[in-house]
Amino acid sequence: MEFQHSSPAPTAGTPTAVLTATALVKRYGPTTALDGASLRVHRGEAVAVMGASGSGKTTLLHCMAAVIGPDSGSVQLTVDGHATEIAGLDEEARSQLRRTRFGFVFQNGMLLPELTALENVALPLMVNGHPRHAAESAAAPWLAALGLAGMEQRRIGQLSGGQAQRVAIARAQVTAAPVVFADEPTGALDSATSDDVMNALLYATKGQGRSLVVVTHDPRVAQRCDRVLHMSDGRIVREEEPVR
Numbered sequence: 001m002e003f004q005h006s007s008p009a010p011t012a013g014t015p016t017a018v019l020t021a022t023a024l025v026k027r028y029g030p031t032t033a034l035d036g037a038s039l040r041v042h043r044g045e046a047v048a049v050m051g052a053s054g055s056g057k058t059t060l061l062h063c064m065a066a067v068i069g070p071d072s073g074s075v076q077l078t079v080d081g082h083a084t085e086i087a088g089l090d091e092e093a094r095s096q097l098r099r100t101r102f103g104f105v106f107q108n109g110m111l112l113p114e115l116t117a118l119e120n121v122a123l124p125l126m127v128n129g130h131p132r133h134a135a136e137s138a139a140a141p142w143l144a145a146l147g148l149a150g151m152e153q154r155r156i157g158q159l160s161g162g163q164a165q166r167v168a169i170a171r172a173q174v175t176a177a178p179v180v181f182a183d184e185p186t187g188a189l190d191s192a193t194s195d196d197v198m199n200a201l202l203y204a205t206k207g208q209g210r211s212l213v214v215v216t217h218d219p220r221v222a223q224r225c226d227r228v229l230h231m232s233d234g235r236i237v238r239e240e241e242p243v244r
């Protein structure tokens with residue numbers, strides 16, 4: 001299965017940074033969305049980003065994930081001992097990075113309704129040039145691992161909200177991306193389903209030695225992560241490690 005190829009978890013006491021953001025600034029006209037935000041994400045850890053509406057969480061996630069470039073500051077991605085500065089890349093290079101190094105899970109899944117569950121999960125591999133049969137063969141074990149065996153041929157509208165979100169999680173894993181970004185992944189779900197989806201998300205990321213960065217308003221989701229970073233006015237102002 002795809003996740004057998006993933007990196008091992010970091011050894012205790014020597015956390016390795018996979019993403020290091022330093023002094024990120026991003027302005028939209030008169031609005032300063034990021035005002036010197038800095039953080040590190042270590043290999044194999046789950047980090048929650050919390051904060052009031054408008055504090056800059058999504059903008060931070062988008063800068064870290066090469067969705068947008070910051071106006072200034074640095075984002076360093078380190079994979080297999082090789083560090084790359086990604087903050088200044090052009091759109092084409094950012095797009096390639098997103099397809100190969102990052103996975104994404106959003107609140108509404110962002111799945112293609114006209115495709116089946118299996119096709120949705122296989123899609124990132126096909127976009128990266130894998131033939132359909134190979135892509136679907138790699139995708140199917142992920143659906144099974146996330147409790148969706150037998151549902152491969154259903155279209156997204158024939159799944160519950162929690163099932164659809166698990167398809168989105170499978171899709172974010174199938175390229176073995178070292179970092180997965182999730183923006184309010186449980187925002188549209190009831191609390192029991194939210195717990196299931198969070199279990200699936202942690203299993204598919206941290207459980208495979210990958211890193212997870214999750215933006216959330218839900219303290220229950222944050223509580224499940226290794227570290228919780230609090231944002232205010234475009235900066236990280238506080239960090240805590242939830243007691244479990």
Ligand SMILES: Nc1ncnc2c1ncn2[C@@H]1O[C@H](COP(=O)(O)OP(=O)(O)OP(=O)(O)O)[C@@H](O)[C@H]1O
Nearest residue numbers: 028031032033051052053054055056057058059060
């Ligand atoms: N594309 C954009 N154009 C203009 N302003 C933007 C844009 N994106 C974000 N902003 C502004 O930047 C600030 C930070 O927005 P951001 O979405 O990062 O906050 P957030 O903490 O994720 O908020 P929420 O919890 O409501 O999603 C806000 O004032 C927002 O209005």
